[in-house]
Amino acid sequence: MRTFLTLCGVLALIGASYAFKSQKYQKPTDHVTSDWIYNGTFRTRVDHFRAQDGRFVDFVYHANLNFTGDEGPVYIYLKDAGDYTTRWIESGLMVDIARQNNGSLFTFDYRFFGTNRPTDNATFENLQFLTTEQILADLAQFVSYVKLFHDVYGGNTIVYGAGYGGTLATWARKKFPHLIDAAWSSSGIYELTVASLSVYDSLSYSIYRTRGADCRNLIQEAFEEAERLIIADDADELQELFNLCNPINTTSPNDVSSFFQNYFDLLVLYIQQQHADGVHDMCDDLEESTLPPLEAFAEFVRFALVGEECFDATYDNIIAERSNTSWNQPGTLSGSKQKSHYLKILKDVKNILGRQWHYIQCTQAGLFQVTDQWTWLPNHAELGYQAQVCINVLGPNYVFDFIRAALETLRNQYGSLYLRSSRTIFTYGEIDPKMYNGITYTDDPESVAISIPGHGRASDMSSIQATDSAELQAVKERIIELVGNFSVPFRP
Incomplete structure (x- = not known):
């Protein structure tokens, strides 16, 4: 929707005592990781798609195991671009859900971010291993590792995230339904x-x-x-x-x-x-x-x-x-x-x-503003x-026009704004300027898209608070209900 007027958002300092x-x-x-968060490593390939490349690397992950119970669910937070903390496995709505459902919470930095660096430097040649497909393959490897090492085979695995992490969560659910049982995407971006x-x-x-x-x-x-x-x-x-x-x-x-x-x-x-x-x-x-x-x-x-x-x-x-x-x-x-x-x-x-x-962004994600x-x-x-x-x-060695082919490949895999992913929650804020780059409607009978009036991006990630609007509280309660249902293993 094209508008021609303007935005607001500014102030003026009228004298030294004026407060904005x-x-x-x-x-x-800055968030500081708590001492009680467990830090471990899991092994993954440098290149998941070329068998001749036999290199492996150890990536650091973080876990909150305070609520882990028998056959409890596994909740994996996929970080947003720019988020390299453990905040959303320490507190927030999913931590509340984990406490209620005896769940375990995990997260890790994507390859090439934080301390998870699979190569000696970030040359153009080395960054070829930084793709959506490689990141999702790391996630699949991590899920298998968590199930084995942390002995949580009985419960369902649910991935969640905001922004870029929400997008990856949905794509992971679509790509690995045998490993991932459900996904929650808060303010995910899907327009390819x-x-x-x-x-x-x-x-x-x-x-x-x-x-x-x-x-x-x-x-x-x-x-x-x-x-x-x-x-x-x-x-x-x-x-x-x-x-x-x-x-x-x-x-x-x-x-x-x-x-x-x-x-x-x-x-x-x-x-x-x-x-x-x-x-x-x-x-x-x-x-x-x-x-x-x-x-x-x-x-x-x-x-x-x-x-x-x-x-x-x-x-x-x-x-x-x-x-x-x-x-x-x-x-x-x-x-x-x-x-x-x-x-x-x-x-x-x-x-x-x-x-x-x-x-x-320059090689695969696109969506330049x-x-x-x-x-x-x-x-x-x-x-x-x-x-x-x-x-x-x-x-x-970089050619900008190649990004079009990469985006076409992603569109063929995931469908852009027409993506269909079962057992997935899509939430978005109605005043988020990037709302229309995301999924605001789904016709999948096992999925739901929920809007939040008066909010921008990822406002539903935090715990229910007294300051929440009635609309925001209702959305959080609905997420608790849906994730709780997705957390129960299917028994034929």
Whole structure:
């Protein structure tokens, strides 16, 4: 759905004592794995699909075995891109379900992420082993290992996850029904296409349906004013307003695109994480500000989301960081808790945008978020820009057009938005800008798709809380019921 007005989400600092309403929604501090979580290793192949490659590697996994009972179910959390913690096997709705059903909880980092690195470095040649098929094969190997080593043969196995992890959970259920008995996908992404216009357009709609046109229009005006400064070659003003580490080159299309897309994505992530309450707070702050729209928006970014450190939005910085193939460098340090100059609210996204995730997107996942001349945002995130980033990061042996063939293969395997997967729960938030990249309807009689009004992304992963809306609580209760039913082994 194409809309032409604007988004909201900003504030202004009116004097030193003024407090942003949005600041109370800042992301919590980094999660630290609890001492009582069991850490183990399982062995898997470097290349599952070429018998001549006899290399094996040990991957680290984590387990919460506090509720394990006889013939209890096995619940495996498949992590979202950017999530390298054990938070969702320590607490949350599935932990509550495990406590109720005597279940065991497990999770592990995908190959090439966190500490699970099957090769000596992240060269383009080595990253060939980073594919959806290889990750799912690791999961199949892990399920077999867990059943044997942890002696939990009697119970059903259910996989769950949010975002990318939710997608993998559903695909795993479809691909390995003999190993995986059910799946829950929260805000999974299933549209298999090179690029999508719907994310930035739905961003506008998310604000409009939550708050109305005024706030959305203020955001549009802010971006339009930023574009006028670009045209006027006033890089110094933009640098001061947004506390940029380096001025952008206003005559470089790549620098301009890098600048704009960073802030487009910031707004997408903010709404996904903060839901309707966050939208209202952002809009209150923006509409109550006495500053012009661009200055108010810049204040919001600097004081509510970025913090005191400067932000390097230059294209050369992105390319240099993601082109380094050595481990433990900023571009390959996915999953660590390094301090970053990136946006506070996008702390995990810093990891998503590392070299490994960029390889997945450029070679197989696609779904680049793009603009065109009809998008309500300035048209500076075109597909040509996304392709250039892939080429510059991955090197001369990379061919962008090959991604179309890879996506066709995935579509043939999984059906894109027409995927059918039995015994699967699809949940999504109705103001998530990526909602229309996911599955919002299923005609499979054993599956269900559930919407959550007023929420963005993965709001149903946490335990039932007193602050939950009635709609959110009802969805969580329905998930508890469905997962409980899927957890019971079939007895002929």
